[in-house]
Amino acid sequence: MRKDIYEKMQILADSAKYDVSCSSSGSENNHKTGELGATHNSGICHTFTADGRCVSLLKVLLTNFCIYDCAYCINRKSNDIKRTAFSPRELADITINFYKRNYIEGLFLSSGIIDSEDHTTNLILRVLKILRHEYRFNGYIHVKLIPGADERLIEQVVSLANRVSSNIELPSDKSLKLLAPNKTKEKVLQPLKHARDISLEKDTKPIGMSTQLIVGATPESDKDILKLSSVLYDKALLKRVYYSAYIPVNDDKNLPALVNKPPLLREHRLYQADWLLRFYDFSYDEIVSDEFPNLDEDVDPKTSWALQNLQYFPMEINKASKDELLRIPGVGARGVMKILKARRFKSLDFDDLKKLKISLKRAQYFITCKGKSKSKTAFYREDIKQAIIAPPKKKIIQPTLFDINYSHITGEL
Amino acid sequence: MILVYDRTFEGFLTLVYDVYYEKLKPSEILYTQPKTLLLDEIKEIITNEQKANKVLKAIKNSFPKKTFELILNIFMCDSKEFEMDLLKYIILGFKDKNELFNINNFEVFYLQNLQKELFRSVHKMTGFTRFEELEDGTLYAKIETKFNMAYFLGRHFLKRLNNQKYIIHDIDRKIAFIKNDDFIGIQNIASFEEPTLSQDEEKFKKLWNTFFKSIAIETRENKKCQQNLVPLLYRTFMTEFL
Numbered sequence: 001m002r003k004d005i006y007e008k009m010q011i012l013a014d015s016a017k018y019d020v021s022c023s024s025s026g027s028e029n030n031h032k033t034g035e036l037g038a039t040h041n042s043g044i045c046h047t048f049t050a051d052g053r054c055v056s057l058l059k060v061l062l063t064n065f066c067i068y069d070c071a072y073c074i075n076r077k078s079n080d081i082k083r084t085a086f087s088p089r090e091l092a093d094i095t096i097n098f099y100k101r102n103y104i105e106g107l108f109l110s111s112g113i114i115d116s117e118d119h120t121t122n123l124i125l126r127v128l129k130i131l132r133h134e135y136r137f138n139g140y141i142h143v144k145l146i147p148g149a150d151e152r153l154i155e156q157v158v159s160l161a162n163r164v165s166s167n168i169e170l171p172s173d174k175s176l177k178l179l180a181p182n183k184t185k186e187k188v189l190q191p192l193k194h195a196r197d198i199s200l201e202k203d204t205k206p207i208g209m210s211t212q213l214i215v216g217a218t219p220e221s222d223k224d225i226l227k228l229s230s231v232l233y234d235k236a237l238l239k240r241v242y243y244s245a246y247i248p249v250n251d252d253k254n255l256p257a258l259v260n261k262p263p264l265l266r267e268h269r270l271y272q273a274d275w276l277l278r279f280y281d282f283s284y285d286e287i288v289s290d291e292f293p294n295l296d297e298d299v300d301p302k303t304s305w306a307l308q309n310l311q312y313f314p315m316e317i318n319k320a321s322k323d324e325l326l327r328i329p330g331v332g333a334r335g336v337m338k339i340l341k342a343r344r345f346k347s348l349d350f351d352d353l354k355k356l357k358i359s360l361k362r363a364q365y366f367i368t369c370k371g372k373s374k375s376k377t378a379f380y381r382e383d384i385k386q387a388i389i390a391p392p393k394k395k396i397i398q399p400t401l402f403d404i405n406y407s408h409i410t411g412e413l
Numbered sequence: 414m415i416l417v418y419d420r421t422f423e424g425f426l427t428l429v430y431d432v433y434y435e436k437l438k439p440s441e442i443l444y445t446q447p448k449t450l451l452l453d454e455i456k457e458i459i460t461n462e463q464k465a466n467k468v469l470k471a472i473k474n475s476f477p478k479k480t481f482e483l484i485l486n487i488f489m490c491d492s493k494e495f496e497m498d499l500l501k502y503i504i505l506g507f508k509d510k511n512e513l514f515n516i517n518n519f520e521v522f523y524l525q526n527l528q529k530e531l532f533r534s535v536h537k538m539t540g541f542t543r544f545e546e547l548e549d550g551t552l553y554a555k556i557e558t559k560f561n562m563a564y565f566l567g568r569h570f571l572k573r574l575n576n577q578k579y580i581i582h583d584i585d586r587k588i589a590f591i592k593n594d595d596f597i598g599i600q601n602i603a604s605f606e607e608p609t610l611s612q613d614e615e616k617f618k619k620l621w622n623t624f625f626k627s628i629a630i631e632t633r634e635n636k637k638c639q640q641n642l643v644p645l646l647y648r649t650f651m652t653e654f655l
Contacts, residue, residue, distance in 0.1 A: 010627045017627070034575055035575055038572040042536070045642070046540040046541070050636060051634050052635040052638030052639045052642060053629075060624075097613070101545065101552070101652075136576075338516065344515075
């Protein structure tokens with residue numbers, strides 16, 4: 001039974017949608033005369049789906065046939081779903097035509113395991129070779145490595161792709177054993193480690209790598225997750241770790257029963273913490289500790305850190321160093337740059353900050369300008385937190401219509 | 414005093430010249446004669462190439478490169494009223510060029526932000542522009558944007574569609590960036606006919622729409638977030654929103 005190309009696209013895009021990674025950023029601008037395609041350092045979003053996620057890459061599976069049976073995965077062997085596959089030629093043609101119409105920034109290629117790990121990796125390689133050698137395509141390609149594939153094959157993939165990744169999915173070996181019986185942490189990390197070693201040997205710029213962790217399917221705390229992320233950033237040369245709120249797609253006795261809503265807020269807080277790790281020079285044990293292993297859902301992690309460390313505050317805007325300014329809740333990297341630029345010419349007060357469009361909503365509790373503070377809130381942890389969660393509302397007295405004495409018959413007062 | 418100029422770059426430079434040498438004190442700068450009766454004096458600026466060149470040369474010589482580029486970029490923001498601020502900016506620069514980096518000055522901060530808005534908008538359009546393939550293989554895109562950005566987009570696609578022929582057509586401003594074997598650059602388009610599309614065009618549009626629909630996760634639907642990220646303003650020619 002043959003399926004037409006539209007149905008194939010529908011099935012294989014649908015199967016790939018739970019992979020959150022779709023960024024094309026962080027690669028060098030690399031255009032070459034006479035070739036098709038170039039990567040863009042900042043990445044470009046080409047559209048946004050109905051769930052508000054960026055579409056930058058053509059994210060599909062080569063096939064959704066799979067020999068594995070991971071409990072959380074929609075494509076697992078024991079699920080009764082429609083199965084199909086693109087031929088490498090078909091997929092390469094679609095990619096080129098989408099690219100020419102500026103629908104996409106490049107290709108994100110993942111695959112179920114068909115036949116064997118090596119066979120699948122070979123199919124992926126075919127697609128890459130057609131794109132790179134035949135069509136002279138120079139755009140972005142992200143490949144999901146197949147754990148357990150031959151190292152020489154992985155090497156070839158790494159040399160043709162812009163970024164490779166391998167999803168760890170679960171933050172601990174125990175959870176993996178429970179939910180993904182065919183995988184171990186070793187096996188999942190093996191292709192990433194190998195790819196890292198290749199790029200270290202070559203002494204070239206390391207290839208970008210990323211991974212994904214599922215949040216909320218197993219009982220790990222935010223501390224376990226962030227610790228893992230920060231180790232991955234430090235050691236494995238990873239560029240990004242993605243977090244994905246667990247959405248039940250299968251029924252399984254090992255999965256948490258009936259979650260009403262995916263833990264989206266927790267996912268959001270984890271991303272905020274992740275940004276602190278990567279761009280604000282925080283370490284994971286500053287953000288979470290044994291005492292508070294989970295992130296505070298009421299306030300963002302930076303505010304939460306500031307509340308735990310009030311001894312550094314209030315900070316004087318005109319004197320604090322760049323690193324110190326970066327630690328003020330509600331002031332980001334751009335805000336810090338503006339402050340640094342502006343204070344070269346004059347000493348700043350709150351009006352100046354307002355003119356520079358720096359948000360004081362949270363920052364006002366933690367800063368002083370020329371020694372003066374703006375907030376009237378007492379400088380205690382609980383008071384500030386309360387003020388941030390529920391800012392005091394202005395009192396408006398609404399006169400009611402009915403408390404005046406008037407005649408019921410004529411309406412006269 | 415109200416100044417009226419013809420909205421060209423040369424016209425604006427002439428205006429700078431006149432303000433400087435005739436010591437005018439404008440309260441407003443317009444590009445059409447006001448229809449209502451105003452008590453203020455109105456002066457029309459007559460574009461003069463010599464004056465314009467003189468000012469242009471002076472700016473080029475004494476302004477840092479970045480600020481000169483900013484002046485050019487601001488002129489692409491044609492849906493905003495930037496004239497008064499730009500005039501003040503240029504006067505400020507002639508007095509003390511270091512002040513052009515002091516963002517405590519209102520006009521410096523405003524113009525820098527306007528330039529950022531332009532770049533942000535260009536960046537969005539680099540993703541949201543949609544090409545269609547014509548019979549002869551040329552890629553053709555219509556755009557409708559709040560700023561004049563055909564040039565920026567053309568330059569962007571020069572890198573990635575290097576071996577292709579393409580046209581980026583700004584419908585409202587009646588200009589197009591054209592790249593083919595013997596011409597690369599902006600041209601005026603007085604009138605045009607809907608071109609014939611290639612045979613494959615429908616197939617790939619349909620495929621793209623199929624992909625776009627099935628990639629969304631229903632349980633996480635958030636239309637408001639989507640609209641914040643792709644405002645309706647940008648959707649006029651986007652295949653998946655038609």
